[in-house]
Amino acid sequence: MKILVTGGAGFIGSHIVDAYIDAGHDVVIIDDLSTGRIQNVNRGAEFICANIQDAEVEEVFQRHSFDVVNHQAAQMDVRRSVEDPIFDARNNVIGFINILQNAVKYGVKKVIFSSSGGAIYGEQDYFPADEEHKLQPYSPYGITKLVGEKYLFFYALNYGIKYTALRYANVYGPRQNPFGEAGVVAIFTKMILENHQPVINGSGEQTRDFVYVKDVVKGSLLSLQQKESNIFNIGTSRETTVNTLYDSLRKAANSQIEAKHGPAKDGEQFRSVISYKKAEKELGWKPSYTLEKGLEETIDYFKKYELQ
């Protein structure tokens, strides 16, 4: 298949590109390198440095006849979305509509969308949340992911494009950016390995569902086979406190360094964990990495590639 991966120089997008190329697909990437890195880009893909909001994106659709668009490009920092919701919406809503308009115009059959199981449900009523849980995002970022799903519904209804929306839990693994505000595993890993003291926001008793990037990528591979439009949670159903995550990382890295605690951040819910039962039944997806194994691989990667 001929596939456009937006955000293909980023953390998750670059792993998806690798997997698609390994599976024999023809891949084009659009990425503006705002948080992505050129060294993540697979040499087997055609790389176009562009912003998804720009008119020049049309030329890419015109030149290639894409079967599928896998949309990963986004502003993905919850806190930045709280501070600058206009920037967030321009990237995550207007940018996505630009991609969808071109998808319709140039006959794309299917769109795979990276939604968020961590941000879309808000403070949960029950644990783990399934896809039927009420949608009450606590941040502008979560709102844009919900809006993205609604636009997909509109485009499917009116233009017959099929879609798969994958609501990722907290994804971690090699190539995650350790410099931003998002991506707690990457930030803690780099600090622990460099012997700096990390800051845990709030009590550290907030929980997250940490899913390894290689498991997440399988969701994008399996979605290519889906004939009907659908929405799936991609998480582990395992709830881990940030304090426990920190201890597991320290243990895996053989470090004694204690974290300190800072104030809790706006826009983030306290507990988050999602059920993958629907994905298991209808997509054939389930996680295969334990947190311990995923953290081990992540630490190995950071030791090799991220330390000065």
Ligand SMILES: NC(=O)c1ccc[n+]([C@@H]2O[C@H](COP(=O)([O-])OP(=O)(O)OC[C@H]3O[C@@H](n4cnc5c(N)ncnc54)[C@H](O)[C@@H]3O)[C@@H](O)[C@H]2O)c1
């Ligand atoms: N990391 C997570 O835990 C997580 C959880 C849920 C959903 N997601 C979603 O998964 C997707 C990938 O996230 P990630 O963690 O790999 O983040 P990332 O920042 O590494 O990747 C995003 C990529 O998109 C590019 N990009 C951003 N804005 C762009 C624009 N306007 N035009 C072109 N390119 C642009 C960036 O340069 C980057 O390469 C995002 O849509 C994010 O919202 C991530």
